[in-house]
Ligand SMILES: Nc1nc2c(ncn2[C@@H]2O[C@H](COP(=O)(O)OP(=O)(O)OP(=O)(O)O)[C@@H](O)[C@H]2O)c(=O)[nH]1
């Protein structure tokens with residue numbers, strides 16, 4: 080358990096309920112569309128989904144691909160390819176970005192389609208869209224529909240309940256609330272999920288998370304911090320946070336540095352892509 084997570088609230092009851100509902104709904108679908116966040120493709124895997132998906136075909140979407148470098152993302156693609164699965168990089172906010180999805184769905188479900196065709200009837204494919212909170216499931220569905228039919232927002236927990244949508248060709252997709260899992264034992268995974276906005280801000284110790292992120296920059300790509308004019312590699316992560324606070328003039332009334340405001344600003348800058356195209360997983 081990561082220290083910056085408040086143990087009480089980060090796996091709320093509605094997620095447990097949603098996971099239960101998904102294990103029921105999966106019986107009614109032909110395949111699953113599994114939306115991952117390209118900024119953390121490995122950390123966006125929810126271990127609870129394995130049992131839910133079973134042997135259904137899976138289309139993995141490496142969503143928010145516009146926020147990372149293609150050459151970095153391509154290293155992660157191989158892990159998602161398989162006999163019964165396909166992987167697609169996507170920017171779901173771009174009009175028309177999802178036009179390849181329907182042919183891929185048809186291809187993944189060709190056995191069922193052929194069986195039905197032999198019996199003389201057409202197949203209207205049904206897919207359940209799943210993923211961690213804030214990965215872009217509802218945005219992807221709106222793109223598929225060609226209009227805004229679901230509510231979206233850049234924070235965890237926007238979709239509250241399941242919702243069926245019909246696409247132009249009669250295919251049906253089920254939007255589901257983003258879900259995490261009861262035990263995130265890997266600290267790095269927890270940090271990444273928090274950074275990409277998959278865990279509600281309210282249960283995160285922001286200064287702790289910002290320090291963890293600065294540690295990540297120091298160990299992988301110090302250049303990220305040049306956004307804040309930080310160039311001295313000998314500084315500790317706390318000293319870097321303090322330098323950023325001074326640089327931004329984030330002070331409390333008594334003239335002390337405002338650690339909370341600074342931490343929130345750094346995390347927000349990352350989430351908005353201002354710090355560059357960064358993949359947090361390795
Ligand atoms: N840059 C970028 N932003 C995206 C993309 N897809 C979604 N977003 C943004 O990500 C945020 C979350 O999108 P949603 O569609 O609400 O995410 P969700 O997975 O449905 O979230 P929950 O319902 O909370 O589980 C929104 O601000 C979207 O505009 C993408 O491909 N690229």
Ligand SMILES: [Mg+2]
Pocket residue numbers: 216217218230231237238255256257
């Ligand atoms: Mg949603």
